[in-house]
Amino acid sequence: MAKKENIRNFSIIAHIDHGKSTLADRLLELTETVSKRDMTEQLLDNMDLERERGITIKAHAVKLDYKAQDGETYELNLIDTPGHVDFNYEVSRSLAACEGAVLIIDASQGVEAQTLANTYLALDHDLELVPVINKIDLPAADPDRVANEVEEVIGLPCDEAPRVSAKTGENIGAVLESIVSLVPPPENNDDKPLRALVFDSVYDSYKGVIVYVRVMDGKIKPGDTMRMMATGAEFTVVEVGYMRPNAMEPQKELTSGEVGYITASIKTVSDARVGDTVTTAENSASEALAGYRKVNPMVFCGVYPADGADYENLREALEKLQLNDAALSFEPETSGALGFGFRCGFLGLLHLEIIQERLEREYNLDLVTTIPSVIYKVHLTNGDVIEIDNPSNYPDPAVIDYCEEPTVEAHIYAPPEYIGAIMNLCQDRRGVYVNTTHLASDRVDLHYILPLNEIIYDFFDVLKSRTRGYASFDYEMSQYQRSSIIKLDVLLNGDIIDALSFMIHSEKAYAKARRIAEKLKDNIPRQMFEIPIQMAIGGKVIARETVKAMRKDVLAKCYGGDITRKKKLLEKQKEGKKRMRHFGTVEVPQEAFMAVLKLDDE
Amino acid sequence: MKNIGLYLHIPFCKSKCPYCDFYSFSGKDTQKDQYTSVLREKILSSISTLQSNSECKVNTLYIGGGTPSVLGAKNLESLVNACNSGFLTDDAEITVECNPHGLDEAFFKVLHDCGVNRISLGLQSAVDNERRILGRLSDRNQVENAVKTAQKVGFKNITLDVMLGVPNQTEKSLKETLDFCVSLGVPHISAYMLKLEENTHFYKNQHKYNFPDDDTTADLYLQMCETLESQGIMQYEVSNFAKSGFQSRHNLKYWHCEEYLGLGPSAHSFLDGKRFYYDRDFNAFMNGNSPIGDGFGGDFTEYAMLNLRLVEGLNEEKVFERFGHSIPNSLYQNSKIFIDNGYITKNKYGLALTRKGFLMSNTILSEIL
Numbered sequence: 001m002a003k004k005e006n007i008r009n010f011s012i013i014a015h016i017d018h019g020k021s022t023l024a025d026r027l028l029e030l031t032e033t034v035s036k037r038d039m040t041e042q043l044l045d046n047m048d049l050e051r052e053r054g055i056t057i058k059a060h061a062v063k064l065d066y067k068a069q070d071g072e073t074y075e076l077n078l079i080d081t082p083g084h085v086d087f088n089y090e091v092s093r094s095l096a097a098c099e100g101a102v103l104i105i106d107a108s109q110g111v112e113a114q115t116l117a118n119t120y121l122a123l124d125h126d127l128e129l130v131p132v133i134n135k136i137d138l139p140a141a142d143p144d145r146v147a148n149e150v151e152e153v154i155g156l157p158c159d160e161a162p163r164v165s166a167k168t169g170e171n172i173g174a175v176l177e178s179i180v181s182l183v184p185p186p187e188n189n190d191d192k193p194l195r196a197l198v199f200d201s202v203y204d205s206y207k208g209v210i211v212y213v214r215v216m217d218g219k220i221k222p223g224d225t226m227r228m229m230a231t232g233a234e235f236t237v238v239e240v241g242y243m244r245p246n247a248m249e250p251q252k253e254l255t256s257g258e259v260g261y262i263t264a265s266i267k268t269v270s271d272a273r274v275g276d277t278v279t280t281a282e283n284s285a286s287e288a289l290a291g292y293r294k295v296n297p298m299v300f301c302g303v304y305p306a307d308g309a310d311y312e313n314l315r316e317a318l319e320k321l322q323l324n325d326a327a328l329s330f331e332p333e334t335s336g337a338l339g340f341g342f343r344c345g346f347l348g349l350l351h352l353e354i355i356q357e358r359l360e361r362e363y364n365l366d367l368v369t370t371i372p373s374v375i376y377k378v379h380l381t382n383g384d385v386i387e388i389d390n391p392s393n394y395p396d397p398a399v400i401d402y403c404e405e406p407t408v409e410a411h412i413y414a415p416p417e418y419i420g421a422i423m424n425l426c427q428d429r430r431g432v433y434v435n436t437t438h439l440a441s442d443r444v445d446l447h448y449i450l451p452l453n454e455i456i457y458d459f460f461d462v463l464k465s466r467t468r469g470y471a472s473f474d475y476e477m478s479q480y481q482r483s484s485i486i487k488l489d490v491l492l493n494g495d496i497i498d499a500l501s502f503m504i505h506s507e508k509a510y511a512k513a514r515r516i517a518e519k520l521k522d523n524i525p526r527q528m529f530e531i532p533i534q535m536a537i538g539g540k541v542i543a544r545e546t547v548k549a550m551r552k553d554v555l556a557k558c559y560g561g562d563i564t565r566k567k568k569l570l571e572k573q574k575e576g577k578k579r580m581r582h583f584g585t586v587e588v589p590q591e592a593f594m595a596v597l598k599l600d601d602e
Numbered sequence: 603m604k605n606i607g608l609y610l611h612i613p614f615c616k617s618k619c620p621y622c623d624f625y626s627f628s629g630k631d632t633q634k635d636q637y638t639s640v641l642r643e644k645i646l647s648s649i650s651t652l653q654s655n656s657e658c659k660v661n662t663l664y665i666g667g668g669t670p671s672v673l674g675a676k677n678l679e680s681l682v683n684a685c686n687s688g689f690l691t692d693d694a695e696i697t698v699e700c701n702p703h704g705l706d707e708a709f710f711k712v713l714h715d716c717g718v719n720r721i722s723l724g725l726q727s728a729v730d731n732e733r734r735i736l737g738r739l740s741d742r743n744q745v746e747n748a749v750k751t752a753q754k755v756g757f758k759n760i761t762l763d764v765m766l767g768v769p770n771q772t773e774k775s776l777k778e779t780l781d782f783c784v785s786l787g788v789p790h791i792s793a794y795m796l797k798l799e800e801n802t803h804f805y806k807n808q809h810k811y812n813f814p815d816d817d818t819t820a821d822l823y824l825q826m827c828e829t830l831e832s833q834g835i836m837q838y839e840v841s842n843f844a845k846s847g848f849q850s851r852h853n854l855k856y857w858h859c860e861e862y863l864g865l866g867p868s869a870h871s872f873l874d875g876k877r878f879y880y881d882r883d884f885n886a887f888m889n890g891n892s893p894i895g896d897g898f899g900g901d902f903t904e905y906a907m908l909n910l911r912l913v914e915g916l917n918e919e920k921v922f923e924r925f926g927h928s929i930p931n932s933l934y935q936n937s938k939i940f941i942d943n944g945y946i947t948k949n950k951y952g953l954a955l956t957r958k959g960f961l962m963s964n965t966i967l968s969e970i971l
Contacts, residue, residue, distance in 0.1 A: 528965055529943065551820040553964040556766075556795040556841045558911055561609060561856055561870035564877055564896045567904060573968040585939070 005185045007257050009077045009214065010130070011095055013118035014104035019134045023104060023166040023175070024080055028245055030172050031064040031076070061200070061212050061259055063242040063249075068180045076179060077259035079199065079214075087347065088474060089295055090200070093275045095121060096291060097199045097214030097259065100128040100183030102175065103156070107133050107141035107163070110149045116443055117413050117472040119154055130182045131158050132175050137165040153443060186257030193285040194218030196254070196262075196278040198228075201269045203323035209266035212243070213278055214259050216289060221253035225281035226264055229288040233271045234281055235264035270326040295327045297345025298406070298477070299352055299372045299456045300389040302333060302499060303359070304341030306366035306590060311340045317363035318342060321355060328355060333390065337499040337583060338368055343390055346372075349456050368581075368593055371502040374452045377404040377480055391501040394487040397538050404480040406452040409434075412463065414471035415442045421466045422446055429454035430505060449478060453503065488513060490520070490596075491534040491541075492586045500596060506537075513543035516596055523592035526550035531586050605661040605691060606652075606873070607855040610641060610681060611866030612667035613884055616701065619737040620803035621765075621796055625868035625882040626668035633884075638677040640888055642684045644865050649689045652863070652873075661691040662852035662862075666722075671700035675712035682716045690717075695759075695851040697722055702748035703740040710755040720850075721752050722792075725762040728782035729775045732768045735811070737803075742782065749786045759848055761790035766826065767819040768796060769811040776822050780829045789848035793826055794841050795819055820961050827957055840911045840960045857912050859905045872899050903971050906933070910967065915947075915954025929953065936970040946970075 014020040060080040067073045081094040095101065101122040105115055122129060131150055133143045147158035162174035196213035204210050220226065224237045241250040242260050254260045266272055274295070277288040305314045318330045329345035346352040352372060359365050375389045379401045388394055410431070412422055419436070426433070426448045434447040450459075455475065463471050488509055490500035504512055513535035520533050524547050535543040558566055580587035614629040614637075615622075629637075652658050663685055670678060678698060690696070697720040698713060710721070727733050728742045740748075745762075752760055762783050766776070783791055796813070798805045814822065827837050835843045839857060842850065855862050864871045867887040870879040877896040880887055902925055909916045921929050929952060937953055940946040945959035945966055959966055 528940075528945075528962060528969075548817075550816070550962065550965070551958075552795070552816040552823075552961050554795065554840060554961055555964060556797060558840070558856070558908070561862060561864050561872065562879070563856070563870070563872065563899060563904060563908065567907065570907060570964070570968050570971070573964055577968065 004188045004257050006072055006074045007077070007185050008074055008100065008179050008183045009079070009098045009186060009257070009259055010100040010102055010179055010183050011079045011081050011098050011122075011127075012102045012104060013081065013095075013122055014134075015106070015109075015112040015114040015118075018104045018106040018109070018112075018115070019166045020080070020104060023102070023132070023134060023164075023172075024078060026166050026169055026172045027064060027076075027078065027176065028062065029169070030176065031066045061243050062245050063259065066176050066180070069177060070180075074180050075258075076176070077214075079259065087351075089293065090274055092121060092125070092291065093197065093199045095125045095127060096289075097197050098125070098127055099186060100130055100179065102130045102132055102179065104132050104134045105146055105150055107135045107143045107146050108138050110146045111153045112470060114472045116154070116439070117474060119156075128183050129156055130175075130178045131156050131161040132178070133158075133161055133163045134166050136163050137168050137170065152441070189217040189256040190219055192217035192256070193283045194220050194224075194226075194278065194280045195285045195289055196220060197289050198272055198274055198276045198278060200274060201266075201272040201326075203269055204263075207239070207263040207265075209263070209269050209272050209323075210248075211262045211264075211266065211272045211278070212259075213254070213262060215254050215256050217256050217285065218280075218283070219253050219255045220262065220278070220280065226262065226278050227281045227284065228272060229277040229279055229285070230273065230292050230294070231271060231276065233266075235266055235271075237262055237264045239263045268322070268326075269324055270322075273326050295347060297327060297329045297347065298374060298452060299346045299348055300343060300374070301346075301352060301372040302335060302338065302341050302370035302390070303330075303344050303356070304335065304338040304368045304370075304499075306368055308339045310365055313363065314342065314359070314365055314367075317359050317365060318344070320363075321358060325355075327351065333392075335370075335392070335499045337497045337581060338370075341368075345389070349458070349460075368499075368590055370499045370593075371596065372456055373503055374406050374456060376406075376485055376503060379403065388503075391487050391503050392498050394501075394503070397486070402482055403485040405483045405485055407449050407478045407481050408452050408455065408475040409478045410448045410450045410455070410473065410475040412446045412448070412471050412473050413439070413443060414446070414467050416444050418467040418471060419444060419446065422463070422471060425459075425463060425466055426450065429459060430508075450475070451481070451483065451505070452477070453505075486537050488516075489536045490516065491532075491536055492520075492524075492583050492588065493529075493531050494534075495584055495586075496536075497583060497588075499593070509537060510542055517543045517545040519595050520592055521545040521547055523595040524586075524588055527585075527587060529585060603657045603659070604861065605659050607662040607664065607852050607860070607862035608645075608649075608660045608685065608689075609852075609862060609864040609866075609869055610645070610663070610665045610670075611864065611869040611880075612665060612670040612673055613637075613867050614667065614672045615669045616672060616703070616739060617737065618803075620807075621736065621799070623799035623802050624668065627884070629672075634673050634677060636888065637884075638673060638680060641866060642680060645681070645684045645689075646687070648863060648865060649685075653689075659691045660685060660689045660863075661694050662855060663690065663694060663696045664852040665696075665698045667699055669701045670698050671705060671709070675709045678718075679712050679716040682713075682718060686717060695720055697761075697850070697852060699724070700748070701739070702745040705748045705751065707751050707755060710752045710757065714755050714757060719757070720759040720761070721757050722761045722763065723748060723752075725779070725783070726765040727768055727771075727775070728779040732771060732775060732779075735769050736765065746782075746786065749788065753787075759790065760786075760788045761792060761844075761850070762786075762788050764791055764793040764826075766793055766795045766822050767814050769813055771814055771822065773822065773825055776826060777829065780826060784830075784833045784835070789835070789845040790850065791830060791835060791843045792841055792850075793823075793830075793843065795823060823961060824957060836913075837957070838913050840963065854912075857908045859900055859908050870896070875900050902930075906971055907967055910953070910955055910963065911960075913954065916952045918950075918952045921952070933970055940966055940970070 012020050062078050064076040066076050079094045081091045143163045150156050150158045164171040195217040196215045200212040201209050222237050225234055226237050227234045239250050240254045240262050241248050275292040279285040305311055322328050327347045330342040333343040375387050378386050378388050380399050381401045431448040431450040437445040484506040485503050486506050488504050490497045517533050517535050530549045531547040533545045534541045580589055613626045615626040696718045698718050699722040702723050725745050726736050730741050830843045837843050838849050861873050867880050867884050868882040875898055877899040878893040880893050906916050937946050941948050947954050
């Protein structure tokens with residue numbers, strides 16, 4: 001165990017693609033934490049999905065031993081952070097576990113949206129910033145200009161900032177030296193009652209939940225009775241230790257200032273939620289660490305197996321994912337159109353996509369998902385208030401007094417030239433403008449109240465495209481507001497397709513209805529009979545399209561005696577029908593559901 | 603004693619048409635002569651083998667391709683003679699497919715004299731612009747001459763191939779083609795809706811051509827059925843039309859799910875409940891390769907699928923005669939929605955597709971069978 005003054009706890013923060021994961025890899029390599037032989041590209045991003053998308057989804061932590069130029073050996077704890085607003089809470093907990101943050105700036109692109117947003121997040125947690133100018137190997141690199149920009153925009157002195165190439169490994173040593181010299185060591189609070197901040201937890205089938213903590217005060221060792229201060233759950237500590245990239249290294253104890261793991265035969269990650277404080281039952285802390293909040297799902301959608309026979313497999317897969325993801329919720333539901341499936345809750349749309357992709361990839365499931373929804377509060381004429389996260393449960397409009405929808409406080413950071421574009425977008429999305437703050441000469445913060453259902457869907461993507469990637473976006477849940485929300489139904493051949501119903505603001509219903517009807521028309525193949533597509537509110541049809549009956553589907557030539565071929569063709573056609581969703585006589589391919597789901601507002 | 607059909611595949615063509623995926627290549631003259639003698643031997647040996655097993659005769663002979671006429675009259679005569687040596691029935695229908703290009707009276711005379719009684723000519727279109735796009739070597743006058751020459755020599759049973767869904771085709775241009783056929787007085791017409799087959803020029807270059815869409819093609823099809831029937835050339839199969847008594851007996855064997863032997867590369871056979879075929883490989887055939895098994899055939903589903911291509915449809919009595927049971931109830935039940943909507947007709951004899959039904963037959967068959 002190192003002396004407290006030789007411990008450095010830090011995160012790496014950066015705009016997307018400025019080289020966060022690559023730099024982390026180089027640090028591991030240089031400190032010989034991982035041999036070059038074992039080095040996979042972007043080692044900390046464990047999931048295939050993370051590597052592919054280039055986004056860190058889960059927090060990761062690793063301990064590095066570094067012998068500095070002053071001859072001392074330092075214990076560096078690197079806590080990697082997720083890179084998306086859906087996981088902002090996890091990011092803030094990871095930063096809360098550190099004393100410093102390495103801020104990477106791309107030597108050609110300079111300060112960008114997330115550079116700034118992340119800087120503010122780090123400063124909120126009183127972190128010492130270690131600027132690093134990366135990608136100096138690029139032909140367009142201009143480190144002098146970028147250094148000036150950082151000083152001007154962020155107010156961070158940059159003359160000493162290491163100029164490196166994480167790709168080639170050039171000058172990485174300087175980064176480690178800067179961390180040692182700039183990031184302060186943790187305070188020695190060994191004598192206080194235990195308080196350890198949970199910044200992540202993962203499920204391991206042998207050890208149960210592995211809780212990643214930063215010990216703020218006191219000590220913890222095997223045999224202690226640990227208590228989760230938010231949930232009150234108690235467990236006997238089995239093992240504590242340090243995280244190495246490819247192994248866990250058990251220790252006698254963890255003391256204040258250290259980053260490590262605890263195992264205690266905990267069965268689900270929801271018992272050790274991110275942000276909770278671990279203390280001991282024997283010597284409890286009186287107050288939990290600040291900032292805990294139970295992360296509740298905010299976006300809901302139906303997830304159905306494309307093949308009904310996969311229902312049980314889907315359940316098992318969701319159960320397994322939930323072991324590792326306290327924010328994922330699910331319960332069984334039935335749809336007339338899609339059969340048996342689950343209503344799942346997510347933090348946001350990226351979270352939804354990630355879960356969906358993992359189900360499809362890691363569990364080999366073919367899925368159909370319905371349009372995402374938020375939780376609406378519906379006030380009935382009899383005075384009752386019901387919460388609706390599934391349009392299928394939406395009551396008869398006749399018994400509804402009024403409806404409330406959730407809103408968020410949104411902050412959008414961007415260069416001033418994009419103010420117009422952003423304001424237009426927010427207005428489109430029914431946003432209420434609060435104010436604009438000029439953060440620097442080329443950075444503003446636009447503050448809006450936005451309905452959650454307007455941002456769960458594609459807001460982030462549209463914002464990025466309208467600001468050429470310069471804007472970043474952060475939001476917090478705010479209050480419910482009274483709103484004219486209605487349910488829009490899709491009828492095919494006169495039958496309501498429950499899986500396609502969704503909630504929408506009445507002013508937007510007409511335009512959306514028309515576009516969905518068109519999209520369905522384009523994506524439902526012509527069939528034997530004409531298919532009327534209707535969009536309706538209550539019983540009132542507000543948009544209509546027709547898929548014309550198919551007229552020609554024939555093998556004109558059937559001679560030459562090759563009957564087997566015709567027969568196979570017939571069988572293939574029968575097979576094809578099985579993959580369709582059947583609604584009465586109407587067959588809808590999965591792509592049609594996807595097309596409605598992916599309907600963007602551009 | 604049973605009567606079977608015999609199909610001979612002639613895998614040669616002067617040039618490949620852009621829509622065709624049948625097995626053919628240009629071939630040298632020596633190859634054509636060699637092929638004729640190999641095929642001749644194959645005919646003799648195959649049929650002797652058949653006849654040694656059970657008494658059997660050939661009552662329809664169809665020489666198709668490719669382009670059989672490129673073999674020349676002598677070779678064709680020798681093939682027909684091979685069959686004639688004890689295999690063919692007296693009333694056998696003997697068809698030879700011909701490309702109208704460069705056929706003279708002598709050619710037709712040889713065929714007629716050796717017993718050929720049906721000539722199939724690939725017209726495709728009587729509009730020269732369309733013919734060019736279809737890669738036809740002759741113009742419409744040459745087709746007209748070929749038909750008239752054949753008629754002069756004594757051929758009464760002549761069939762023309764017509765194509766629907768040709769690039770740039772319109773109602774008007776189709777009418778021109780049909781009027782042409784009618785004016786020549788031929789008693790049989792095969793009219794195929796163009797299908798883009800993989801590995802054809804059309805398939806690979808489809809974006810370069812202005813193919814009529816499916817709705818237009820469906821309209822052209824209905825127009826054609828009406829035009830031909832108004833001239834007494836009645837539809838009897840999805841794509842085939844004939845004056846009374848001139849239906850293709852050979853092709854009816856396929857649709858009635860009856861037996862036939864096919865010789866030549868890519869030729870298919872159905873005998874004794876088994877289907878088999880020769881590989882699409884000229885050299886392998888020349889070296890005496892054996893046919894490849896293609897499983898069993900002739901079950902009810904297959905029988906129904908084929909018979910429902912015919913205007914006469916699926917017949918209760920014939921089904922009972924062949925299978926010992928009537929048309930399954932489930933088939934009637936599955937057909938109900940199509941009957942109600944005019945795709946299928948039902949009467950005391952059984953079930954049949956309507957014209958509208960023919961156009962949608964793939965979907966319908968996959969639903970009801």
